[in-house]
Amino acid sequence: xxxxxxxxxxxxxxxxxxxxxxxxxxxxxxxxxxxxxxxxxxxxxxxxxxxxxxxxxxxxxxxxxxxxxxxxxxxxxxxxxxxxxxxxxxxxxxxxxxxxxxxxxxxxxxxxxxxxxxxxxxxxxxxxxxxxxxxxxxxxxxxxxxxxxxxxxxxxxxxxxxxxxxxxxxxxxxxxxxxxxxxxxxxxxxxxxxxxxxxxxxxxxxxxxxxxxxxxxxxxxxxxxxxxxxxxxxxxxxxxxxxxxxxxxxxxxxxxxxxxxxxxxxxxxxxxxxxxxxxxxxxxxxxxxxxxxxxxxxxxxxxxxxxxxxxxxxxxxxxxxxxxxxxxxxxxxxxxxxxx
Amino acid sequence: xxxxxxxxxxxxxxxxxxxxxxxxxxxxxxxxxxxxxxxxxxxxxxxxxxxxxxxxxxxxxxxxxxxxxxxxxxxxxxxxxxxxxxxxxxxxxxxxxxxxxxxxxxxxxxxxxxxxxxxxxxxxxxxxxxxxxxxxxxxxxxxxxxxxxxxxxxxxxxxxxxxxxxxxxxxxxxxxxxxxxxxxxxxxxxxxxxxxxxx
Numbered sequence: 446x447x448x449x450x451x452x453x454x455x456x457x458x459x460x461x462x463x464x465x466x467x468x469x470x471x472x473x474x475x476x477x478x479x480x481x482x483x484x485x486x487x488x489x490x491x492x493x494x495x496x497x498x499x500x501x502x503x504x505x506x507x508x509x510x511x512x513x514x515x516x517x518x519x520x521x522x523x524x525x526x527x528x529x530x531x532x533x534x535x536x537x538x539x540x541x542x543x544x545x546x547x548x549x550x551x552x553x554x555x556x557x558x559x560x561x562x563x564x565x566x567x568x569x570x571x572x573x574x575x576x577x578x579x580x581x582x583x584x585x586x587x588x589x590x591x592x593x594x595x596x597x598x599x600x601x602x603x604x605x606x607x608x609x610x611x612x613x614x615x616x617x618x619x620x621x622x623x624x625x626x627x628x629x630x631x632x633x634x635x636x637x638x639x640x641x642x643x644x645x646x647x648x649x650x651x652x653x654x655x656x657x658x659x660x661x662x663x664x665x666x667x668x669x670x671x672x673x674x675x676x677x678x679x680x681x682x683x684x685x686x687x688x689x690x691x692x693x694x695x696x697x698x699x700x701x702x703x704x705x706x707x708x709x710x711x712x713x714x715x716x717x718x719x720x721x722x723x724x725x726x727x728x729x730x731x732x733x734x735x736x737x738x739x740x741x742x743x744x745x746x747x748x749x750x751x752x753x754x755x756x757x758x759x760x761x762x763x764x765x766x767x768x769x770x771x772x773x774x775x776x777x778x779x780x781x782x783x784x785x
Numbered sequence: 786x787x788x789x790x791x792x793x794x795x796x797x798x799x800x801x802x803x804x805x806x807x808x809x810x811x812x813x814x815x816x817x818x819x820x821x822x823x824x825x826x827x828x829x830x831x832x833x834x835x836x837x838x839x840x841x842x843x844x845x846x847x848x849x850x851x852x853x854x855x856x857x858x859x860x861x862x863x864x865x866x867x868x869x870x871x872x873x874x875x876x877x878x879x880x881x882x883x884x885x886x887x888x889x890x891x892x893x894x895x896x897x898x899x900x901x902x903x904x905x906x907x908x909x910x911x912x913x914x915x916x917x918x919x920x921x922x923x924x925x926x927x928x929x930x931x932x933x934x935x936x937x938x939x940x941x942x943x944x945x946x947x948x949x950x951x952x953x954x955x956x957x958x959x960x961x962x963x964x965x966x967x968x969x970x971x972x973x974x975x976x977x978x979x980x981x982x983x984x
């Protein structure tokens with residue numbers, strides 16, 4: 446009985462993936478940059494559907510696993526995402542060990558050719574991107590000289606023209622734009638990263654905070670309203686960013702601050718119970734203390750950072766800094782340690 | 786020689802209609818080349834259970850009816866026909882899938898496509914039972930006729946500096962996880978096709 450149900454789920458999920466791939470292929474045939482990006486979104490979704498289908502089969506025969514992983518890899522190549530395609534290629538190579546050589550060669554014949562061509566083109570593109578390589582290992586983008594950031598942004602733009610399905614490069618594009626104070630560029634890049642990988646908690650969480658900074662308060666409210674019903678069960682990182690976003694929007698609006706503070710408090714309380722790391726707990730604790738002060742009618746002071754254990758941030762901050770602005774800026778720039 | 790006329794509207798009764806619909810504009814863009822008059826006749830070499838026959842498949846469509854299902858189908862086909870060369874390979878692929886849908890409905894009545902796999906053969910699957918797949922491998926060539934389709938089917942021998950390429954026929958035979966496989970190969974100029982049961 447269970448096997449029959451699994452087979453039904455397997456078949457239904459595969460069929461859903463097929464529709465996504467055909468839509469993606471049709472968009473590639475259109476050939477415009479917008480259509481190609483939309484195609485990438487479809488192919489990424491198809492790759493996830495293919496994985497879900499195989500997970501429904503337990504146990505999954507080795508030859509079926511190999512063929513499915515090859516299809517996942519193909520979807521990511523067609524979805525113009527070399528970093529993810531290379532990750533999935535590793536899985537393909539692990540899976541091939543359990544399948545006879547003739548079948549393996551026949552299964553992989555199509556994807557191997559495409560993968561090899563993509564790998565060569567990608568290596569060439571990265572080798573030509575000197576500024577990206579230079580900033581790659583560094584953390585804070587705002588610490589990079591503006592001229593170097595400009596070069597890196599141009600290189601990222603060129604790379605994304607050829608590989609618009611690479612969520613990691615849309616993320617880099619977001620971080621560079623944010624450091625330049627380019628709100629539209631930052632929001633557009635992050636939105637694209639999120640469309641390619643909607644289940645990535647980092648992208649989902651950061652989108653909330655960036656919405657509160659880059660969009661008008663009413664547009665930001667739409668973003669926040671979309672996730673509000675899910676906050677009680679959301680990951681700690683999403684709770685933190687949601688709370689900070691509510692506080693940031695409250696600062697920009699002329700009225701209605703108290704209801705946003707209350708929502709921020711609820712989100713932080715939910716997140717603290719699920720904080721998996723010390724860093725995550727400390728950031729949530731700081732926001733909790735901050736909201737307590739706001740609700741009690743007190744002006745939050747830098748001292749709450751010491752109390753929460755964010756000593757490094759407290760030492761670096763000017764005593765007159767607004768604590769909401771300070772925390773949201775740190776969060777937006779990915780300076781929250783393990784929490785972001 | 787038999788002659789079959791396929792009415793593409795009838796195919797929309799298929800449960801895979803949402804997939805089929807993506808092939809309409811590519812077929813309209815790709816098929817009518819030098820003689821853009823309906824019916825578009827494909828001379829198909831059909832091989833099944835070891836027996837080969839020649840069949841003509843006449844492809845006809847009614848733009849007014851198709852437009853009700855896909856309102857911008859004519860403009861879409863025109864965009865695809867005039868598109869950049871980088872996108873043309875996708876138009877060819879989609880058109881070949883569309884022709885394979887037609888050929889399956891005409892030559893393999895009762896068979897139903899339940900899945901499509903683009904990275905691993907066969908492209909169109911009737912049965913996805915692990916270890917016992919049944920389906921059709923599809924390819925399209927814009928020109929080249931029988932010799933172009935033969936290269937797809939049989940591959941190419943090794944040449945100086947270039948490894949031999951295995952054809953689709955041998956690849957399908959090598960697969961232990963495939964219980965039944967067919968080839969559906971199409972050329973737009975001249976309009977010919979191969980529908981062949983490989984195993």
